[in-house]
Amino acid sequence: MxxxxxxxxxxxxxxxxxQALKNINLDIQDGEIIALLGPNGAGKTTLISAICGIIxxxxxxxxxxxxxxxxxxxxxxxxxxxxxxxxTLGAFExxxxxxxxxxxxxxxxxxxxxxxxxxxxxxxxxxxxxxxxMLSGGMKRRVLIGKALAHEPRVLFLDEPTAGVDVExxxxxxxxxxxxxxxxxxxxxxxxxxxxxxxxADRVGVINNGExxxxxxxxxxxxxxxxxxxxxELRQSVSEIPDSLSSxxxxxxxSGTHLTYTYDVKSTRTGITSLLQAVNAAGLQLKDxxxxxxxxxxxxxxxxxxxxxx
Amino acid sequence: MNxxxxxxIYKSEMLRTWNTLLQSIASPVISTCLYFVVFGSAxxxxxxxxxxxxxxxxxxxxxFIVPGLMMLSLLTQSISNASFGIYxxxxxxxxxxxxxxxxxxxxxxxxxxxAAATKSFIIxxxxxxxxxxxxxxxxxxxxxxxxxxxxxxxxxSLFGFIIGIWAxxxxxxxxxxxxxxTPLVFLGGSFYTIxxxxxxxxxxxxxxxxxxxxxxxxWSFFEVSDVGHELSLAIVILFLTLCMGIVWWMFKTGxxxxx
Numbered sequence: 001m002x003x004x005x006x007x008x009x010x011x012x013x014x015x016x017x018x019q020a021l022k023n024i025n026l027d028i029q030d031g032e033i034i035a036l037l038g039p040n041g042a043g044k045t046t047l048i049s050a051i052c053g054i055i056x057x058x059x060x061x062x063x064x065x066x067x068x069x070x071x072x073x074x075x076x077x078x079x080x081x082x083x084x085x086x087x088t089l090g091a092f093e094x095x096x097x098x099x100x101x102x103x104x105x106x107x108x109x110x111x112x113x114x115x116x117x118x119x120x121x122x123x124x125x126x127x128x129x130x131x132x133x134m135l136s137g138g139m140k141r142r143v144l145i146g147k148a149l150a151h152e153p154r155v156l157f158l159d160e161p162t163a164g165v166d167v168e169x170x171x172x173x174x175x176x177x178x179x180x181x182x183x184x185x186x187x188x189x190x191x192x193x194x195x196x197x198x199x200x201a202d203r204v205g206v207i208n209n210g211e212x213x214x215x216x217x218x219x220x221x222x223x224x225x226x227x228x229x230x231x232x233e234l235r236q237s238v239s240e241i242p243d244s245l246s247s248x249x250x251x252x253x254x255s256g257t258h259l260t261y262t263y264d265v266k267s268t269r270t271g272i273t274s275l276l277q278a279v280n281a282a283g284l285q286l287k288d289x290x291x292x293x294x295x296x297x298x299x300x301x302x303x304x305x306x307x308x309x310x
Numbered sequence: 311m312n313x314x315x316x317x318x319i320y321k322s323e324m325l326r327t328w329n330t331l332l333q334s335i336a337s338p339v340i341s342t343c344l345y346f347v348v349f350g351s352a353x354x355x356x357x358x359x360x361x362x363x364x365x366x367x368x369x370x371x372x373x374f375i376v377p378g379l380m381m382l383s384l385l386t387q388s389i390s391n392a393s394f395g396i397y398x399x400x401x402x403x404x405x406x407x408x409x410x411x412x413x414x415x416x417x418x419x420x421x422x423x424x425a426a427a428t429k430s431f432i433i434x435x436x437x438x439x440x441x442x443x444x445x446x447x448x449x450x451x452x453x454x455x456x457x458x459x460x461x462x463x464x465x466x467s468l469f470g471f472i473i474g475i476w477a478x479x480x481x482x483x484x485x486x487x488x489x490x491x492t493p494l495v496f497l498g499g500s501f502y503t504i505x506x507x508x509x510x511x512x513x514x515x516x517x518x519x520x521x522x523x524x525x526x527x528x529w530s531f532f533e534v535s536d537v538g539h540e541l542s543l544a545i546v547i548l549f550l551t552l553c554m555g556i557v558w559w560m561f562k563t564g565x566x567x568x569x
Contacts, residue, residue, distance in 0.1 A: 014569060052410040055569045074312070074412040082410050088403030092329065093322075104318030105411045147407070 003027035010060035020046040022210040033187040035197035038207035044190035081153030085160045087140045089132045096128040099150045106151035138169045158189040232259040233288040242282040315413045319421025346444045372445040377528040378500030392426035392470030415561030426467035455530035468553035494520040
C-alpha cells in the first residue's frame with residue numbers, strides 16, 4: 001500500500017551551518033497516528049515545517065499521497081493541515097471568520113454547515129463571534145486546530161498540541177484525535193509528553209540531533225525495549241548484597257529492605273525462579289514481591305542518552 | 311488559480327480597512343485637506359499661475375498641487391497598506407498558514423497588493439473629490455489620468471509589499487517610506503515645476519523617479535509637465551516590472567519568508 005506521506009533522505013542545513021535534519025527516511029501509512037518524540041531542538045518542528053513547505057529543504061524529497069511537495073505543492077498542501085506549536089493567531093479577527101479564512105486559503109468553497117459542526121466539536125460555538133485576542137490559551141489552541149481542519153485535510157500535523165494546556169483540555173484533545181483517526185485522518189504529532197504518545201499513537205518515532213533514531217509500533221517498541229523489574233521486599237534489612245547473589249546484578253535500596261532485579265521480557269528464561277531460590281538459600285526472608293514494566297518515557301530517555309553518549 | 315484564496319486574502323485585508331476607517335481613510339484625507347488650506351489657499355493665493363507660456367494659460371497654484379498631493383497620498387498609502395498587510399502575519403507568526411497553503415506567489419500578490427491598491431484608489435478618489443471643493447478642477451486626459459492613477463496604486467503597493475517582506479521590525483517598516491519616499495515626493499515636483507529650480511537642481515531632479523510619476527499625472531490634468539508623459543508612463547511600467555520581478559524572486563528563494 002502506498003504510504004500517505006513518504007520522506008526520503010531528507011536533509012536540512014541552515015545558513016548558520018546547523019544541520020537540523022540528517023537523512024530522514026520515514027513512511028507514514030494512511031489513517032495511522034504517529035508520535036514523534038524528541039528533546040528540544042531535536043528537529044521535530046523542522047521536519048514538520050519541511051513537509052508542510054514552511055521551510056525549504058537542502059536535499060531529499062517528500063511525497064504526500066504520491067505527489068511531490070515541491071513540484072506538486074498545490075496538491076500536497078491541500079491535503080495537509082498544520083497546527084503549529086506557538087499560539088500564532090491574529091488579534092482582532094473573530095473565531096468563525098478566521099476559520100472561514102483558513103478554509104478559503106486552501107481553495108475550498110465556504111461551507112457554513114461544516115464550520116458550524118467543527119466549531120461545536122471543538123467547543124467553540126459559543127465563542128464564534130469572539131475576537132481572538134479575548135480567548136484563553138486553551139481556546140486559542142482549539143482555534144488553531146479548527147483552522148487546520150477547516151479545509152478537511154487528509155493528513156494533520158500537530159506540533160506539540162497539548163503544550164501548556166490543562167489536563168482536562170489535554171484529554172479532550174486526545175478524544176478529538178481519536179475521533180479524527182476514526183474519520184480516516186492521518187495524524188502526525190510531536191510531543192514532549194510521553195504519556196500522550198503512549199495514550200494515542202499507533203507508532204512512535206524518536207528523533208534526536210536531527211536523526212530519526214527509530215520508528216516502531218508502540219506496543220512492539222515497548223515489548224522490544226521495555227524491561228521489567230522485580231522488587232523484592234525483605235523482612236529484615238541487610239547492609240550489603242550477599243556474594244551468592246552477585247551474578248543477578250541486584251540493586252539494594254538505601255533502607256536495605258528492597259532488592260531490585262532487572263530482567264529482559266523477551267528472554268525465555270527470566271532468572272526469577274533461580275533468583276528466588278538463591279535469595280532463600282542466602283537466608284533472606286521475603287516480605288513481598290512486586291513487578292513493574294519500564295514506560296515509554298524510560299525507553300525514550302535511554303535512547304536519547306545512548307545517542308548522546310555516542 | 312486558487313480564486314478562493316485570493317478572495318479571502320482580499321476580503322480580509324479590506325475588512326481591516328473598514329475596521330480602522332478613521333486611520334485608513336479619514337486620516338490621509340484630513341492631512342490632504344490641510345495641505346490644500348495651507349499651500350492652496352494661504353500660500354497659493356499669493357502665487358499667480360503655474361505653467362503659463364508668455365504670460366498666457368497656466369493653472370492656479372491651488373489646482374496645480376492637486377496631482378502632486380494625490381500622488382503624495384497614493385504613494386505613502388500604497389506602501390503603508392501593502393507593507394503592513396504582509397508584515398503583520400510575519401510579526402504574529404500567522405505567515406505559516408500562507409506558506410503552507412496551496413497558493414502561488416502571484417495569487418498572494420493579487421490578494422494583498424490588490425487590496426492595498428484598492429484602498430489607495432479609494433483614498434485617491436476621496437482626495438480628488440475633496441479637492442473639487444477647494445479649487446476649480448479640470449481633467450484634460452481622463453483615460454491617461456486613470457491609467458497613471460491605477461498604475462501608481464498597483465506599482466507602489468507592490469513596492470510596499472517588498473518592504474513588508476524585507477522588514478523584520480516595525481522600525482524598518484517605516485524606514486523607507488519616511489526616509490526615502492516622502493523626500494522623493496516632496497522633491498519630485500509635488501508643489502512646484504522643476505523649472506522653478508536652479509539649473510543644477512533641475513538636472514539632479516531628473517534622477518528622481520517620482521518626478522516622472524507626478525509630471526505624467528499632472529499632464530493628464532492640465533497638460534503641464536516637466537518631462538514627456540510617454541516617458542513618465544514608461545518609467546512607471548518599468549518600476550512595476552522591476553517590483554514584480556523582485557516579489558517573484560523573494561517567493562522563489564523564500565527570502566525573509568522561508569528559512
